[in-house]
Amino acid sequence: MDITAAVLDEAGGPFVLKQVELAAPGPDEVLVELHATGLCHTDVAVQHGFTPFPLPGVLGHEGSGVVAAVGPGVAGLAEGDHVALSFSSCGACGNCRSGVPSYCDTFVARNLLGARADGSRPLTLDGKGLGSNFFGQSSFASHTVAHARSVVKIPEQVPLALAAPLGCGVQTGAGAVLKSLRAQAGSSVLVLGGGSVGLSAVMGAVLAGAETIVVVEPVESRRLVAKDLGATHVLDPADGKLAEQIRGVVPQGVRHAVDTTAKAAVLTEVVQAMAKRGSIALLGIPSEPAAVFPLSLGLSQILGLTVVGVVEGDSDPQTFVPWLLQQYLQGRFPIDRLVRTMPFADINEAVAAQVRGDVIKAVLTHR
Ligand SMILES: [Zn+2]
Ligand SMILES: [Zn+2]
Numbered sequence: 001m002d003i004t005a006a007v008l009d010e011a012g013g014p015f016v017l018k019q020v021e022l023a024a025p026g027p028d029e030v031l032v033e034l035h036a037t038g039l040c041h042t043d044v045a046v047q048h049g050f051t052p053f054p055l056p057g058v059l060g061h062e063g064s065g066v067v068a069a070v071g072p073g074v075a076g077l078a079e080g081d082h083v084a085l086s087f088s089s090c091g092a093c094g095n096c097r098s099g100v101p102s103y104c105d106t107f108v109a110r111n112l113l114g115a116r117a118d119g120s121r122p123l124t125l126d127g128k129g130l131g132s133n134f135f136g137q138s139s140f141a142s143h144t145v146a147h148a149r150s151v152v153k154i155p156e157q158v159p160l161a162l163a164a165p166l167g168c169g170v171q172t173g174a175g176a177v178l179k180s181l182r183a184q185a186g187s188s189v190l191v192l193g194g195g196s197v198g199l200s201a202v203m204g205a206v207l208a209g210a211e212t213i214v215v216v217e218p219v220e221s222r223r224l225v226a227k228d229l230g231a232t233h234v235l236d237p238a239d240g241k242l243a244e245q246i247r248g249v250v251p252q253g254v255r256h257a258v259d260t261t262a263k264a265a266v267l268t269e270v271v272q273a274m275a276k277r278g279s280i281a282l283l284g285i286p287s288e289p290a291a292v293f294p295l296s297l298g299l300s301q302i303l304g305l306t307v308v309g310v311v312e313g314d315s316d317p318q319t320f321v322p323w324l325l326q327q328y329l330q331g332r333f334p335i336d337r338l339v340r341t342m343p344f345a346d347i348n349e350a351v352a353a354q355v356r357g358d359v360i361k362a363v364l365t366h367r
Contacts, residue, residue, distance in 0.1 A: 005020045020125045026072075033065050034065040036160050037063045038196075039361070041285060045285050058140055058141055088146070183255070189255070196360050207327060214246060214254065216242065257270050
């Protein structure tokens with residue numbers, strides 16, 4: 001079928017809306033009429049060439065919409081279901097069977113190589129294959145064909161535009177606190193960066209019952225939103241040495257830290273602000289592929305420090321996304337505070353606004 005998609009022709013270029021061809025859903029695939037797609041930092045990282053992806057191609061990996069058709073072998077999904085889209089996984093390898101599919105043996109092939117797991121491409125333009133299946137979906141488009149494991153059925157009471165970011169940014173931040181770090185009630189949580197992932201970590205820390213939630217963020221408007229969402233303290237990195245600022249709030253050091261900055265200079269300060277037996281979750285995408293985590297071998301032992309790299313909040317979208325949406329419906333997870341909807345045609349403007357920090361989570365609407 002002919003669909004509209006935002007095609008990225010080359011790294012550094014703009015997204016251009018074009019008519020492209022989408023294949024019919026094959027075995028274990030679902031055709032979704034998209035209603036909204038969140039704009040995630042990873043889309044911008046590919047656009048800027050920090051993260052490789054076959055181009056020309058179609059990005060977008062926080063889609064939501066309505067099931068239009070299911071391919072052979074799809075169970076538990078039917079035409080008309082409201083769905084949110086997340087990353088793809090095989091469902092059969094050890095990590096998938098252990099409930100941590102973001103470490104699937106075939107994660108890279110299914111999400112980042114621009115094709116289905118068998119190498120074929122559902123999206124074509126003038127007969128040539130486009131980079132497709134970005135995070136199993138390529139949802140900067142009016143429609144997509146996604147693997148069934150990327151498709152999560154959601155309650156119809158949830159507005160589709162709010163459900164879109166759950167599949168990546170929101171589950172990443174909330175999952176880092178609730179699943180990767182397993183923050184306990186009464187603990188202290190430090191969040192570096194107040195973008196959509198960091199603020200989702202704040203909402204996760206509130207759900208965990210953390211007593212002290214400290215957010216470090218240079219943009220004042222984002223610090224104010226962090227306070228609204230439940231941060232007990234907000235810090236501006238321009239106000240002085242970060243480790244001293246954090247120790248000023250939590251003299252004994254913080255128990256948990258969630259880093260969304262991927263900046264060595266920030267992490268050096270964070271290590272000096274950790275409590276004994278503390279743990280640090282690394283979520284950010286480094287702008288330099290060879291970036292390293294600066295860690296003193298002696299200090300890491302004295303602190304008994306744990307450092308964990310995190311993909312997608314260690315979440316299983318099929319269970320975690322519906323659970324987070326239940327928290328939203330019960331008024332305990334106010335994702336609406338992060339979202340600003342914009343028409344799909346304004347995708348380049350949305351990218352610019354989010355990069356500037358004017359918008360926390362741009363969600364592009366398709367209809
Ligand atoms: Zn797997
Ligand atoms: Zn993402």
